Amino acid sequence: MNFQLFPPQAATTAQESDWLFWSLTATSFLICVLIFVPLGWFAIKYRRGRKVNRDLRDFPSWKLEVVWTTIPLILMMGLFAWSAEVFFRMESPPPGAIEINVVGKQWMWKLQHAEGAREINELHIPRGEAVKLTMTSQDVIHDFFIPAFRMKQDVVPGRYTSEWFIPTKTGRYHIFCAQYCGTSHAAMIGWVYVMEPQDYQRWLSQGSPEPMAAQGEALFHSLGCSGCHGVSSKIHAPPLEGIYGHLVPLETKEFVVADDQYIRDCILQTKPALVAGYQKLMPSFKGHISEGEIMELIAYVKSIANTTPPEGFTK
């Protein structure tokens, strides 16, 4: 039986989170002392039958009330500010992070690196580099939890959520599903392998997989997207070159940013309104396409974000 008292600390977030955690512990300990010591002292000193001075006149009660209302309040605002600051950073991934897609389903994790490598219930990442996970679920809500990184985020169906971290120590760490998701919730676990960057590169190129965008491009043709969105198409459909990350005008005179969620909503036809100037021609691919394939298509659309539509397109 091996025994651990504290979890390993293997990411920058873990350090920040722990600082806060232990400061909270210290504060709490102090508060406990401040309360329990007088409590115990009074309890003993003023126990019944003991002859002590019980005269209570001139007790500055309201001053005390003010003191023990404001001091905790100030203390708590401090703790809040600190934790909010840390949280804000936890929620803002740096640009240029390694992108990995995660699909949760009852009861396994399917992951795919932008470079194309796929894994199940395992995550290989390099030490010292920022990694960003884009996650969705195929069925119920799950939660991708890595205790060694002090990091978790719900994985919600119908939506992309993300988490990011910079691993600091090589090794093998737990992945848990931390949102109850049914019978084998406890079996929806896995391992993160933090590797030296060069080992990671070697690992990535094993079996030389195609990058996600390339796989997405293949899908773009095989699913028939190119039949409408391609240059030679006779159907009046918008070109997808250069839309990713830009504003798209809708028929409701509003604009939306073409992000992952938007493209997903287009493919499944759950988006709120048509693109301005186009008809409702695009079929819904709901049920004909998996979450992983949608992510590949998105990777493709993203990969052509900096290109312009070929000649012949009128937008």
Added chain:
Amino acid sequence: MSHTVVSLKTYIATFVSLMVLLIITVVVAYVDLGELNLAAAMAIAVLKAVLIILFFMHIRYGRKLTWVFAGAGFFWLAIMLIFVMCDYATRH
């Protein structure tokens, strides 16, 4: 609770105002005011509700306590609406 008997006139006035407001709200709905349509519709609905509560339900003649009780439900509903919608409005 007071047992004030409210005069017929008050009741009739209230009723007539309610009917007029009903007509206004329908008419306004067919005029394009952009975002204001919703605001107008809700403002009129609130006005109607207030009239009913004040006169038909005798709050106007009741005690402060009854005011509080009548207001509490709506106040808490507002809390729920505002906080939930703040979440949706500030996503991304």
Added chain:
Amino acid sequence: MPEPDAAHAHQFESFEQQRDADTTGMWTFLATEVLFFGGLIVCYTFGRFSFPAAFEAASHHLYVGYGGPNTAILLCSSFTMALAVRSAQLGRRKALVGFLIATVLFGIGFLVVKGFEYHTDYVERLVPKWHFHWDGPDAGHAELFFWLYFVLTGLHAVHVTIGVVLLSVVACLGWKGKITAENHMTAEISGLYWHFVDIVWVFLFPLLYLIGHR
């Protein structure tokens, strides 16, 4: 132990106290009702905010020709209800019963109109899941609108039905002379309930029927 006299229940000291307790109790109950419907209103607001186009388009399929007159009917019923309470306060037995019956009839009228409307909705294939067809974009969210429409109006109709039964009972009591100028709490309290049901509709009408016409 003092024998409780007939006028007020044993736990109270006076009739005045009982009357106060009853009315305040009713108001408290109505506060719970506000939040009961309120939960659905939050769902509605979420939908309206997130999928405005679909909701407006869907709302367009409801007939103001049903909803408008029905609002008028309920407002009339509130008016007669208020007059019924007034008659009770003044001890006018016949007027009380008359106004109560009028209120009940308005209530039934509302339900009948609602019934026809539901039928129309069915014919036009607007019933989510069982009988639904949608041509415009975003059928899923339009279906959500109709889901909310049926749940909200359905719950409201249940409340109207309860009110109709309640007021019929009160009318009987009034007829038997159980409601007097001194003791008109039953009428007053059922009146509060009825007005509340009316208020709910006052909000439902614009939210459901009037958002898609511009």
Added chain:
Amino acid sequence: MSHEPENYLTEHSVRSWLLTTDHKRIGILYLLSIVVYFAIAAAAAAMMRLQLLQPNNDLVLPETYNKLFTLHGVLMVWFFLIPSIPAVLGNFVIPMMIGARDVAFPKLNLLSWYLFNIGGSCALYAVICGGVDTGWTFYTPYSTTYANGHVVTMIMGVFIAGFASILTGLNFIITIHKMRAPGMTWFRLPLFIWSLYSTSIILVLATPVLAITLLAIAVERLWGVGIFDPNLGGDPVLFQHMFWFYSHPAVYIMILPGMGVVSELITCFSRKRIFGYHFVAFSSLAIAIVGFLVWGHHMFVSSQSVYAGMVFSILSFIVAVPSAIKVFNWTATLYKGSISYDTPMLYAFGFIGLFTIGGLTGLFLAAIAVDVHLHDTYFVVAHFHYIMVGGMVLSFMGGLHYWWPKISGRLYPEMMGRVAAAVTFIGFNLTFFPQFLLGYLGQPRRYHAYPPEFQVFHVLSTAGASILGVGYLMPLIYFLWSLKWGKRASDNPWQATGLEWQTTSPPLRENFEEIPIVTKEPYDYRPEDDPEHEPQAQPQHA
């Protein structure tokens, strides 16, 4: 019992109990019901703890484990803890404390008990038919689309029990407003009344939202249309908002009454006026109101917006202030008191200690960045057991011991009481303290199996649970024993000031021969010359 003066227990027929509208009898009926639900839920806890003895134990199937914690959570929350102090002790003592003959609506009170048990039967029926495995939180889309079992039946049970809660809350609010004896002004109310008044506000304003939310789930599950399922265009996070809009305030339903009891106990057993009466009274109201604004702290990692998360985080810190005020005032009350260590007081001490720890760990969870790590781990489990078991259950036990002489007319065996309190305290800490460490290590909740390195803490926890179980069983036995063999209680065995102690033990059918007239504030104890005290009221014709 013919030689005894007639009291509320005199009549014996089953009919007289089942059709009673006497608030005291309804309190007892509630007591009997919740003991049954508690026993079932505790048995489920025992099974869970045994399963967790080993990392990959196969004592129960995974499905069964999931059904066990759902059963445990649902019964403990809605069928034990929420009605515990309010519906049992509150029903029993509120009218007496404020000098009334009964609650404002005795028939609704009885109806509430029936609804409660119909709801409970529904829930148990769902369990007998095969159980429900959603967890007490019923998260969508799992509960609406994927879960096995009789979710709708279970939901209906909770739905119906919700109406029982609403009726109780409504009754208390009106009773406290309208039924006070002459002279019983707001600031002469015992603090127990203030806390239950605040609790009732929550019961009345939050429960309807739970009801409608559950109804929406039922509709969605039965007919596959709804607003919470992303596949149907809805949003599961909306469900979480609506659920927690109820359920966070509901956790204050599960602590405010306990705080009220402790305020009574601390003053009585230190024979001192409460320190800072107004602060303690208003902090209850503050908790009830601000408590409505923090629900999103259960959703920090649910994908709600970052800004919403921050707002909910800061409000969660703020809501701790009124709790802090209470703890400090209780401590100050002891100063220069004349403290005795009867069983109720031991429980009150236990409450203060464990509630403080539970509350402070709540602040860890409210610190949004730390919650990212701790959310849905055993840290949360430990947090809420510290408050709910260490806080509320201990104060319920304290209150039950305190009022037992009044309720039954008998004294419980004092020595046994003290031993049981100590056993409970020790067992409790052994059960739940290791869970904080487990949670920090990363052990997620709702896991029937876990990595071997967590085992030590789980074994400690199970060992603690068996001690804790003994701590619960002892009072059960000696309370029953005392009904027949206990010493007869005098009218006021604790020399307390409250009005409930100025009638006979057990009380008369309508509580008082004559409605008392209240002449002073509560808690006029005299520590200098104990056990002197001034009762709160004079009889009318004294």
